[in-house]
Amino acid sequence: MSHSRRKQLVFTVKDRCRVCYTCVRECPVKAIRIVNGQAEVINERCIGCGNCTIVCSQGAKIFLQTDDDLKTLLKQEQKVAAIIAPSFPAEFTEMDDYKKFVGMVRRLGFSLVCEVAFGADLVAAKYKELHHELADYGSISSDCPAIVFYIEHYHPQLVGDLAKVVSPMVAMTRIVKEKYGNDTKVVFIGPCIAKKAESDEVDEAITFKELRTLFEENNITPENVNPTDFDPPHGGKGAIFPVSRGLLQTAGISEDILNENVIVASGRVNFREAIREFENEKENKHHLELLCCRGCIVGPGMSKRGSRYSRRANVSNYVRKRLQDIDMDEWKRNVEKFSKLDFSQQHETRDRRMSVPGEEEISKVLKSIGKFEIKDHLNCGSCGYDTCREHAIAIIQGLAEDEMCLPYSIEKLHKSISDLNISNESLASTRQALKQSEKLASMGQLSAGIAHELNNPLGVITMYSNILKDEASEDDPVREDLELIVEQAARCKKIVGGLLNFARKNQVNLVPTNIIDFVKQSIASIIKPENITIYSESKIVDPMANIDNDQMMQVLTNLEKNAVEAMPDGGQIQITITGDKENVSITVTDEGTGISKENMEHIFTPFFTTKGTGKGTGLGLPLVYGIVKMHQGQIEVKSNADNQAGKTGTTFKVTFPRGSAGY
Ligand code: ADP
Numbered sequence: 001m002s003h004s005r006r007k008q009l010v011f012t013v014k015d016r017c018r019v020c021y022t023c024v025r026e027c028p029v030k031a032i033r034i035v036n037g038q039a040e041v042i043n044e045r046c047i048g049c050g051n052c053t054i055v056c057s058q059g060a061k062i063f064l065q066t067d068d069d070l071k072t073l074l075k076q077e078q079k080v081a082a083i084i085a086p087s088f089p090a091e092f093t094e095m096d097d098y099k100k101f102v103g104m105v106r107r108l109g110f111s112l113v114c115e116v117a118f119g120a121d122l123v124a125a126k127y128k129e130l131h132h133e134l135a136d137y138g139s140i141s142s143d144c145p146a147i148v149f150y151i152e153h154y155h156p157q158l159v160g161d162l163a164k165v166v167s168p169m170v171a172m173t174r175i176v177k178e179k180y181g182n183d184t185k186v187v188f189i190g191p192c193i194a195k196k197a198e199s200d201e202v203d204e205a206i207t208f209k210e211l212r213t214l215f216e217e218n219n220i221t222p223e224n225v226n227p228t229d230f231d232p233p234h235g236g237k238g239a240i241f242p243v244s245r246g247l248l249q250t251a252g253i254s255e256d257i258l259n260e261n262v263i264v265a266s267g268r269v270n271f272r273e274a275i276r277e278f279e280n281e282k283e284n285k286h287h288l289e290l291l292c293c294r295g296c297i298v299g300p301g302m303s304k305r306g307s308r309y310s311r312r313a314n315v316s317n318y319v320r321k322r323l324q325d326i327d328m329d330e331w332k333r334n335v336e337k338f339s340k341l342d343f344s345q346q347h348e349t350r351d352r353r354m355s356v357p358g359e360e361e362i363s364k365v366l367k368s369i370g371k372f373e374i375k376d377h378l379n380c381g382s383c384g385y386d387t388c389r390e391h392a393i394a395i396i397q398g399l400a401e402d403e404m405c406l407p408y409s410i411e412k413l414h415k416s417i418s419d420l421n422i423s424n425e426s427l428a429s430t431r432q433a434l435k436q437s438e439k440l441a442s443m444g445q446l447s448a449g450i451a452h453e454l455n456n457p458l459g460v461i462t463m464y465s466n467i468l469k470d471e472a473s474e475d476d477p478v479r480e481d482l483e484l485i486v487e488q489a490a491r492c493k494k495i496v497g498g499l500l501n502f503a504r505k506n507q508v509n510l511v512p513t514n515i516i517d518f519v520k521q522s523i524a525s526i527i528k529p530e531n532i533t534i535y536s537e538s539k540i541v542d543p544m545a546n547i548d549n550d551q552m553m554q555v556l557t558n559l560e561k562n563a564v565e566a567m568p569d570g571g572q573i574q575i576t577i578t579g580d581k582e583n584v585s586i587t588v589t590d591e592g593t594g595i596s597k598e599n600m601e602h603i604f605t606p607f608f609t610t611k612g613t614g615k616g617t618g619l620g621l622p623l624v625y626g627i628v629k630m631h632q633g634q635i636e637v638k639s640n641a642d643n644q645a646g647k648t649g650t651t652f653k654v655t656f657p658r659g660s661a662g663y
């Protein structure tokens with residue numbers, strides 16, 4: 001048998017693939033590779049069992065369609081014989097008379113319609129002839145092409161154990177050519193995909209599914225054809241071949257199955273297990289009768305009609321009926337005549353085994369998908385591989401991807417979610433800062449306007465108060481007042497200048513300053529009622545830091561003034577200086593009314609004030625914020641305005657870098 005394995009038998013429709021890995025799981029030879037989350041069939045590894053086309057609920061796995069090639073063949077001026085697999089009663093269950101079915105096939109343009117069942121009769125006879133020899137040495141039936149491919153590809157050392165007998169399809173092809181001439185083209189019609197690549201002797205192979213399409217296209221129905229019988233030679237018991245143990249039953253060797261050491265297995269798990277056992281226990285000399293899918297009557301080339309057991313019953317009923325009508329003498333004559341033909345078959349070795357990677361490499365990949373210890377090996381099968389180890393090996397072999405591991409992907413997802421949360425939080429705080437700097441910018445514009453307007457009248461006040469002061473004699477009682485006016489006007493000018501600087505975002509004028517003294521100075525400049533006391537405490541070793549004195553003084557006095565104003569009934573204000581090598585923090589804590597949650601987000605907004613008109617300006621905290629930011633610092637607020645939640649009060653903490661001063 002020469003397998004024209006160049007043909008790709010199964011394809012993936014990428015758009016339909018939903019990446020469930022069911023095909024990976026069901027593929028007995030791992031011929032499906034996942035690349036970028038997409039499944040693709042590796043032709044060299046595929047044995048054409050068609051399991052994946054059956055299990056894919058999305059219809060993303062389709063098999064090679066050759067009905068168009070058949071149409072071309074039928075158009076040629078040549079004798080074309082259809083040879084029908086004996087499982088046809090399991091597919092065309094709606095047909096009450098097989099002769100109608102034969103008529104329909106003939107109507108498609110076939111010159112001859114024969115049954116593979118007769119080929120099965122002769123193959124069975126061959127097996128019977130060889131049986132004692134086969135059983136003595138142990139052997140594997142070669143009637144299922146997917147099994148033959150499997151042995152050739154994945155157990156090449158067992159190729160010699162494959163029965164050297166052709167399949168019923170090839171046997172029938174040889175019989176048809178012998179009877180009707182070598183130029184007769186032969187088309188196999190059956191339930192199997194692998195048949196399309198089994199033998200070059202067969203000119204075309206289509207499935208029952210494709211046959212149904214052809215019937216529909218040509219509007220051929222059981223009602224509009226002439227019922228005819230199959231062309232000879234007619235099949236006998238071989239028609240029972242497609243039901244499990246069919247070949248053995250046909251060969252008459254199934255009755256004493258125990259004595260004869262025959263093992264029958266079908267389906268992707270069972271057949272592999274049987275082969276493994278066969279290989280390991282060769283001395284037991286079993287004969288294996290194997291099918292790759294779940295049997296010819298539910299083959300991948302069948303449409304999904306009817307249940308397995310009713311299909312089986314249909315085949316049995318058909319065979320029973322046929323055997324009643326059969327002309328046994330003629331059948332025997334035919335068997336005798338055609339059994340002279342050569343039905344032998346040689347099998348080839350086509351090793352497709354992949355090398356198994358080393359332990360070190362496997363454990364490295366296992367670790368990369370979170371399997372550090374044996375207890376991490378969940379072997380859940382969600383990736384399509386039975387064990388985590390098999391998945392790891394497949395990753396190394398380039399067949400699988402790490403994302404296929406569901407527990408690993410879920411864990412990765414959790415991590416991404418928490419990463420996302422973190423970046424979300426930082427985004428929120430950046431947004432907050434941005435909002436604040438927008439507010440600051442508008443406040444800057446405003447203060448620049450005011451400062452500009454104030455500058456001129458202040459200049460006039462300074463100039464005239466100086467003139468008046470100079471004119472007043474040393475002992476003039478107004479001189480002291482004039483000096484105060486000059487001094488305060490100068491201070492105003494400085495602040496206005498500072499505001500202008502701030503508005504222009506000028507750099508701060510940093511000078512090394514003793515923060516402890518500086519805080520004390522700020523406390524001294526505050527006007528406070530008797531019932532309020534201000535304490536200051538330093539917890540730092542080195543008090544030196546680089547700050548802009550005028551501006552930072554505004555920060556402290558504003559915070560202190562706010563604290564005083566928040567305590568109409570008196571209390572204590574605590575100022576604490578802390579710090580480390582890089583930063584200095586000044587904390588101002590009061591026992592005042594606190595800031596409500598609703599107000600909290602507004603306190604840095606220019607002109608936001610809860611104090612009555614004429615009392616508050618709402619410019620204190622925005623200014624504080626701007627100055628702290630210009631010092632590359634930070635400001636934090638904690639407050640409780642709810643009596644029930646505990647003592648009320650507010651803490652402002654200003655932190656800024658020491659700059660080159662200190663340490
Ligand atoms: P103003 O003092 O002119 O109202 P600020 O910008 O200094 O403007 O303060 C804005 C608002 O923030 C105040 O009106 C007040 O509601 C609130 N606030 C600021 N500091 C405190 C504090 N220590 N305790 C309670 N509320 C405060």
Ligand code: MG
Nearest residue numbers: 558562620621
């Ligand atoms: Mg204020």
